Amino acid sequence: MIFSSALIENAVNEFARLPGIGKKTALRLVLHLLKQDPAQVKLFGEVVTRMRDQIKFCKICHNVSDQEICSICSNPSRNKALVCVVENIRDVMAIENTQQFNGTYHVLGGIISPIDGVGPEQLNIYSLVDRVQQQGIEEIIMALSPTIEGDTTIYYLSKKLKEFPVKITTIARGIAFGGELEYADEMTLARSISNRLPLESYVQK
């Protein structure tokens, strides 16, 4: 692409570094910003820079936070004895969006994956063990992806936590609402049959 302005070329290149944004999309975004008020564009730049500069990670659960302790961990109405272990902050948001979970979280920051060079020591596992040891946690829900890496991580964590009096559960696997039975993979279908539920619990939902 040939630009007649270095200012525009630099801005396009910066946008094109973002994931899923190619040069053409980047140009479209830059030409859009060019039509905006300079104060508005300045605000955009400031908000993005400030976000990266000032963001903190919660000292308890490692979720993103504006303070040392995140708004979930510092909320007195959340159940601190119930901890949901997730891979990343996106999972926290997904569960928060359901508005059905009243416990707290523990963000591992990844998942055990030898292929990608991610071992237990790269993850926030010691702090989870510390929390269980010191803060009277009653139940840990493993909300990890149903992959080999997820299952490996669940297995590793459950071994680490074996010595403590904590109940370990995993989120239910099964056919998604609206999902067609014939397109479900065999493993999910098999698990959803072996973990079948009494009809009453289905009707309740």
Next chain:
Amino acid sequence: MIFSSALIENAVNEFARLPGIGKKTALRLVLHLLKQDPAQVKLFGEVVTRMRDQIKFCKICHNVSDQEICSICSNPSRNKALVCVVENIRDVMAIENTQQFNGTYHVLGGIISPIDGVGPEQLNIYSLVDRVQQQGIEEIIMALSPTIEGDTTIYYLSKKLKEFPVKITTIARGIAFGGELEYADEMTLARSISNRLPLESYVQK
């Protein structure tokens, strides 16, 4: 979407203002930036802000420029007697990318469209007439979209320029390279038959 951080929420909202970027994509971009070095994110913000603050529009052709006069108008090897009239700066880039055009441009900044409330007075038409009047322009190529608005604008401009000794041409319409005849619209097909070319000119290309 529920965010546990106002910093992230603000950044997501800013990204989601951009065209074609929804909340989910905005979140993906923000989480990507969160993993980058703060200095890199700061650079991103600065480059975008600087682009909007310092961009100029060429006093001759209204193209975007880092200086008062753009790099095309100030290039002594470009043919100043040949001016290509386009709707916007994106069209300038498209033509520049072909690396086949050695003239200069005139960016109208839009196209006459009564439905959208765009009349001749909103466009850079007077400055085009001035250029023709004062700078010895020999040929004007109308490179506007083949729509009713484009044709209206061409008609309006040609009437405005009628009194000057300038040759007015339009870009060739026809079946695009790689285009299938049967899928071409009737107007394009009809024009491409009535404007048929001798075989020699086809072989030359």
